[in-house]
Amino acid sequence: MKHLAIREISLHNFKNYPKREFTFDASHTLIFGRNGIGKTNLLDAIYFLSLTKSAFHSDRQLILQNENFCRVDATFQENETLHKLTAIYAPPERKRFILDDYAFPTLAEYIGRFPVIMIAPNDTDLIREGSEERRRFADTILCQTDKVYLQALSQYNYLLKQRNSLLSQNPFPTSAYKLLEVYNYQLSPLNQKIAQKRQDFANSLAPLLQKNYAEMAQKDANAEISYETNCLQSDFEEIFRQSLEKDIALRRTSVGIHKDDFVFMLNANPIKKFGSQGEQKTFVIALKLAVFEFLKENLQITPILLLDDILDKLDETRTFQLLQKVMQNPFGQVLLTEANPKRLEQIPVLKNWQKIEIFD
């Protein structure tokens, strides 16, 4: 098992920072400063180093306004060894990730090398928004832990685009039926493979989610995740055949893993409809902590935990539970942002944390 910790980070034209450096010399760090100073942006820079994109914004917004590139340099520790990591984004060139002088030829090869988990106020979108948000959430995790999944998904997306482009022809030419069958033949095993891996993922998360929710809420509750799909039937080509007329009428592919969903339930009710705001927040935090354990187990690396502005969103008991929890095993480095230092004085567990204040 490798333990990961970021020690230094240098931001150049990254979001609101023309140039700035930060040093983290403890396992737990509290980052504070006024609203809009750039606390979230600092965490987003670490997220960018991990997942090659922002947790919140489009790629273009990674770059300081009116500049044409951004660069993030970091020193991180993996057990006893220090590594240098650089990320450069200068559109229209593709993003570059360089680890100890090795420039990764593709982002796909890099992803998973520097795992982090971010818990942020907008996480409840995962519950409230449509199924695309939840699929993206699962795909982001699985692409870090499973290169076969990543390859299958990009192949699927490529073929789906081709199939949709064929279906977009109006009127649909008879001569295109043959080619449609070729796509069906190629897409069918990919549907099954991806759906199976997503279902296994939901099954792995389920007990971790349940445990983390009960701990945070300090009471027995049934928090569940499951995967909703019809792609696990043995003959998927038959499903394509049944939906043929519909697909031609709609001019796009109406069945497949791009339609699937993850269902979140609390005490046998869909949390999307019945959960209170507090329950939804607790649920997504428990889910992210479950993902933390999943990544740790599958990558054999302890991820860095980024907690953005979460104290505001939880009641006292749940805040205390969460902070107590992240100071123990299985967690490693934790970075927490907070705008209101007054509130911090009331939280004794934070006394020994490193404090970084961001000024103008």
Ligand SMILES: Nc1ncnc2c1ncn2[C@@H]1O[C@H](COP(=O)(O)OP(=O)(O)OP(=O)(O)O)[C@@H](O)[C@H]1O
């Ligand atoms: N690409 C960019 N160029 C310039 N400024 C940017 C860019 N992206 C974001 N910002 C600015 O960064 C600021 C927000 O920073 P951030 O969200 O990190 O603040 P924060 O300290 O976390 O605030 P809060 O306490 O309100 O959550 C905003 O003023 C925003 O306009």
